[in-house]
Amino acid sequence: MRWVDFKESLSEFWSDFRRQKSGLLGLLLLFLFIFTAVAAPVITSPDIPEKWQGFWLDNPKNVPPTWVNAFSSEAKASHLAIEGEALQKLLTKTDSGYLVEVEYNNEYDVPPQDVVIKDLTGDAAGGKPSITVIVERPDGKKITLIEGYKFSGSLVLQLGTHPEVRANLIEWIKSEGIYIDPLQEFQYRTLMDATKVIFGQLNENILKNPEPLKGTYKFTILVNVPEGSSVSFDNTKVIFTGRTYGWLGTDFKGRDLLAGIIWGSRVSLVIGIAVAVASVLIGIFYGVTSAYLGGWSDELMMRFQEFMASIPSLPILILMGAYFGGHIKLWQIVVLLAIFGWVGIARVARSMALQIKEQTYVEAARVLGAGTGRIIFKHMVPQLLPYAFAQMALSVPSAVLSEASLSYLGLGDPTAVTWGQILHDAQVAGAAVNGYWWWVIPPGLSIALVGLTFVLIGTALDRVLNPRLRRL
Amino acid sequence: MGFGKYLVIRLLNALIVLAIVTLVMSSLFVKVAEKDLENTIVQQVNAEFQALQQKGQTPEDPDAWRAQRIAHYRAQYHLDKPYWWRVQYYFKNTLTFNFGKTKTPVFGSEKDVMAILKMAIPRTIQLFTTAQIIIITLGILLGVKAAQMVGSAFDRALSVIALVMSSIPMWWLGMIMLLVFSFKLGWFPSRAIPDPNLTGWAHIVDILRRMTLPVATIVIVSAGAWAWVIRNIMIGTMQEDFIMAARAKGVPERKVIYGHALRAAAPPVVTMIIMSLLASLGGAIITESVFTWPGMGRVYWIAIETNETNLIMGLTFVNVLLYLMGVIIADLAYGFLDPRVKVGASENM
Numbered sequence: 027m028r029w030v031d032f033k034e035s036l037s038e039f040w041s042d043f044r045r046q047k048s049g050l051l052g053l054l055l056l057f058l059f060i061f062t063a064v065a066a067p068v069i070t071s072p073d074i075p076e077k078w079q080g081f082w083l084d085n086p087k088n089v090p091p092t093w094v095n096a097f098s099s100e101a102k103a104s105h106l107a108i109e110g111e112a113l114q115k116l117l118t119k120t121d122s123g124y125l126v127e128v129e130y131n132n133e134y135d136v137p138p139q140d141v142v143i144k145d146l147t148g149d150a151a152g153g154k155p156s157i158t159v160i161v162e163r164p165d166g167k168k169i170t171l172i173e174g175y176k177f178s179g180s181l182v183l184q185l186g187t188h189p190e191v192r193a194n195l196i197e198w199i200k201s202e203g204i205y206i207d208p209l210q211e212f213q214y215r216t217l218m219d220a221t222k223v224i225f226g227q228l229n230e231n232i233l234k235n236p237e238p239l240k241g242t243y244k245f246t247i248l249v250n251v252p253e254g255s256s257v258s259f260d261n262t263k264v265i266f267t268g269r270t271y272g273w274l275g276t277d278f279k280g281r282d283l284l285a286g287i288i289w290g291s292r293v294s295l296v297i298g299i300a301v302a303v304a305s306v307l308i309g310i311f312y313g314v315t316s317a318y319l320g321g322w323s324d325e326l327m328m329r330f331q332e333f334m335a336s337i338p339s340l341p342i343l344i345l346m347g348a349y350f351g352g353h354i355k356l357w358q359i360v361v362l363l364a365i366f367g368w369v370g371i372a373r374v375a376r377s378m379a380l381q382i383k384e385q386t387y388v389e390a391a392r393v394l395g396a397g398t399g400r401i402i403f404k405h406m407v408p409q410l411l412p413y414a415f416a417q418m419a420l421s422v423p424s425a426v427l428s429e430a431s432l433s434y435l436g437l438g439d440p441t442a443v444t445w446g447q448i449l450h451d452a453q454v455a456g457a458a459v460n461g462y463w464w465w466v467i468p469p470g471l472s473i474a475l476v477g478l479t480f481v482l483i484g485t486a487l488d489r490v491l492n493p494r495l496r497r498l
Numbered sequence: 499m500g501f502g503k504y505l506v507i508r509l510l511n512a513l514i515v516l517a518i519v520t521l522v523m524s525s526l527f528v529k530v531a532e533k534d535l536e537n538t539i540v541q542q543v544n545a546e547f548q549a550l551q552q553k554g555q556t557p558e559d560p561d562a563w564r565a566q567r568i569a570h571y572r573a574q575y576h577l578d579k580p581y582w583w584r585v586q587y588y589f590k591n592t593l594t595f596n597f598g599k600t601k602t603p604v605f606g607s608e609k610d611v612m613a614i615l616k617m618a619i620p621r622t623i624q625l626f627t628t629a630q631i632i633i634i635t636l637g638i639l640l641g642v643k644a645a646q647m648v649g650s651a652f653d654r655a656l657s658v659i660a661l662v663m664s665s666i667p668m669w670w671l672g673m674i675m676l677l678v679f680s681f682k683l684g685w686f687p688s689r690a691i692p693d694p695n696l697t698g699w700a701h702i703v704d705i706l707r708r709m710t711l712p713v714a715t716i717v718i719v720s721a722g723a724w725a726w727v728i729r730n731i732m733i734g735t736m737q738e739d740f741i742m743a744a745r746a747k748g749v750p751e752r753k754v755i756y757g758h759a760l761r762a763a764a765p766p767v768v769t770m771i772i773m774s775l776l777a778s779l780g781g782a783i784i785t786e787s788v789f790t791w792p793g794m795g796r797v798y799w800i801a802i803e804t805n806e807t808n809l810i811m812g813l814t815f816v817n818v819l820l821y822l823m824g825v826i827i828a829d830l831a832y833g834f835l836d837p838r839v840k841v842g843a844s845e846n847m
Contacts, residue, residue, distance in 0.1 A: 332511070333514075333515055333518065336512070336515050336821070336822060336825050337515070337519055337818065337821075338776070338779070338817055338818055338821040340783070340784075340817075341813065341814040341817040341818060342519075342523075342814065342818075344798065344802065344810065344813075344814065345523060345526065345527075345810060345811070345814045346526070347802070348530055348802070348805075348807060348810045349526045349527075349529065349530050352802070352805060423664065423665045427665070427667055430667055431667065431669070431784055434667075434669060434784065435784065435787075435798070435799065435802055436802050436803060437802060449669075449670060449673070452673070453673070453787075453788065457673070458673040458674075458676040458677045458680075458681065458688075458788070459676055459680060459681055459688040460681070461677065461681040461682065463677050466670075466673045466674065466677055467674065467677075469670075470666070470667060470670030470671075470673070470674070473665075473666075473667055473670065474662070474665050474666045474667070474670075475665075476665075477664070477665020477666070478661065478662060478665045480665075481661050481664065481665055482661070485661070
């Protein structure tokens with residue numbers, strides 16, 4: 027085919043395809059997906075796949091996305107981590123150590139789960155360094171949450187659950203002249219939700235049923251460094267652990283689900299397209315070869331095709347998963363799905379090729395001395411390409427679904443981030459019965475959307491390339 | 499060719515497929531089971547050794563004793579035999595439904611794989627058949643309706659729904675159903691295992707309530723696509739001359755559709771029913787595990803999570819068997835309804 031012809035037929039195809047509204051919508055969605063998949067490292071961060079299997083300790087667990095506040099009567103605190111450059115700006119050096127002043131604007135009805143000072147590393151050569159945290163509340167009260175807490179090595183200080191903080195808070199409440207039932211005092215000392223008290227209005231309900239006090243809180247972190255010791259703020263983070271997180275919330279390991287969804291698009295697209303292309307090509311070549319050879323070879327090849335068609339794929343795939351040690355790598359999934367994917371296409375391709383085979387130009391080619399391979403590849407397969415393209419698009423959804431199903435059953439590649447695996451984790455953690463909708467809905471919706479994208483493109487292609495179907 | 503001969507050929511075909519698949523499965527399985535058994539043997543020998551130590555009868559030469567015990571168990575589990583011997587051994591065992599035992603009990607205290615399957619299969623069939631009956635009825639009604647008014651809003655809506663539904667994972671919809679109807683609204687119980695304290699009428703109501711969500715999930719995902727297929731077949735049939743003749747005769751429209759057109763469309767429809775049944779079996783099995791419905795899907799989930807190779811092998815074999823039976827029934831039904839397709843007959847036309 028000459029380049030000019032190709033360009034002409036392409037523009038002809040495009041002018042037909044442009045009239046298919048659903049096809050255009052599919053194409054738009056496809057571009058969106060490809061963009062997300064390619065740009066995943068830029069949109070999120072490039073180390074997500076390595077980080078994905080572990081716990082994300084900084085993040086809150088099982089919290090909904092931040093935008094739920096817009097639909098809820100009580101606003102829940104969003105996640106805030108101050109680290110790196112931002113923290114260095116708040117850091118000042120004093121005579122006896124360091125001073126960090128963090129301002130936190132609490133505009134929420136439900137305050138953060140915890141306030142954590144993380145990865146402050148200290149070297150105790152000249153005696154242990156110590157840390158003091160003082161909070162200044164919008165109502166002007168000043169509370170010393172923890173005083174002279176000595177540490178060495180890497181410090182993780184969780185103010186929300188620290189017993190000393192609870193004790194200090196109870197002392198403070200008493201000093202403000204609020205009566206605490208001595209019988210319940212011990213209970214408060216062990217179980218009090220400290221952040222609700224820190225961010226709560228000072229009245230008699232502050233322990234039992236704290237009401238939120240909105241405004242700007244100033245946390246002063248004093249680090250006292252003895253002579254000869256040193257502390258490093260290089261990796262230090264001050265985290266206000268949220269009750270909501272980001273655009274899609276987090277799961278039971280504190281993982282950012284948005285990052286998972288974005289990275290999962292890569293696997294879905296790659297597997298879907300690879301399987302579809304491979305199985306359609308195999309199917310077309312198989313069918314055409316079978317039709318062209320005819321006779322005994324045809325009979326034999328069709329028997330084998332029937333054999334493959336009567337094997338249920340899912341149980342075999344599950345058995346294969348067990349065979350590969352419970353986890354199928356991505357390329358293995360592609361190969362396995364292609365092995366079961368070509369069967370139906372081969373049958374149709376054969377019946378189409380049987381008609382092409384009888385045409386005079388094939389006969390002419392044979393008379394000219396063309397070999398079997400040349401006739402099949404050069405003269406017969408190109409005739410089937412329109413059908414092949416439509417079938418490729420239409421085979422993607424089932425491949426995506428199969429991969430997701432295998433991952434959902436826990437047979438997927440553990441090193442990859444996939445939508446099926448997110449749903450597997452959700453099922454194991456009982457996300458549906460516990461109402462973690464932000465964990466269940468987005469991955470499945472993404473799977474469905476990828477499926478829909480290719481169905482739209484496929485049916486539009488089918489209508490354009492196989493005009494016989496247009497009336498339907 | 500007579501129907502008997504046709505039946506024999508289809509049966510033979512299915513048996514050959516079954517034999518080959520089982521052989522492939524056995525040869526894979528032997529490899530998996532080998533690793534598994536070796537671990538078991540080491541554990542067993544260690545346990546024996548500790549038991550002897552506690553009794554104060556520690557063997558004089560622990561290493562030699564260990565080697566001897568391991569050899570004993572290897573012989574017991576046939577690990578000392580060559581690979582092909584073990585393949586044919588498992589092949590025979592599998593074909594005779596002799597799948598062995600699981601390591602940890604499933605469904606209470608059951609350890610025998612065959613007994614577990616005997617419990618699970620009827621439950622799967624119960625759920626699945628109920629769903630399919632609803633799907634088929636709904637599909638035929640909606641499909642015929644759409645075929646009657648091609649191009650109408652209803653027809654287009656059906657096509658769109660069929661398209662969208664075909665790209666949704668059935669098990670995911672199950673999770674959504676749980677989220678909405680069990681967690682949010684609390685209308686249905688979240689676990690499918692029936693309450694053992696109820697008897698009689700209350701028991702039946704309890705089971706029905708627990709079946710509602712899984713059945714609804716399967717129906718919602720499958721019915722649209724299925725109705726769409728019926729619509730396409732019916733559109734083809736409605737253009738035939740005998741339909742025009744029937745209408746011209748003055749046969750009422752209802753009778754034309756359900757009496758003439760649907761009957762003529764029966765062969766492909768029946769095959770489609772059986773084939774779609776088989777195709778959705780896989781999805782339905784995974785869906786079961788979402789609702790902890792104690793059928794084959796649940797057993798699959800348990801088997802994969804706890805790495806029970808014997809159980810996976812048994813499940814796979816039973817699944818292949820059910821599938822092949824379905825294929826045979828589909829073939830026979832088609833041959834019965836449309837005599838032209840009996841082997842060879844169509845090729846001579």
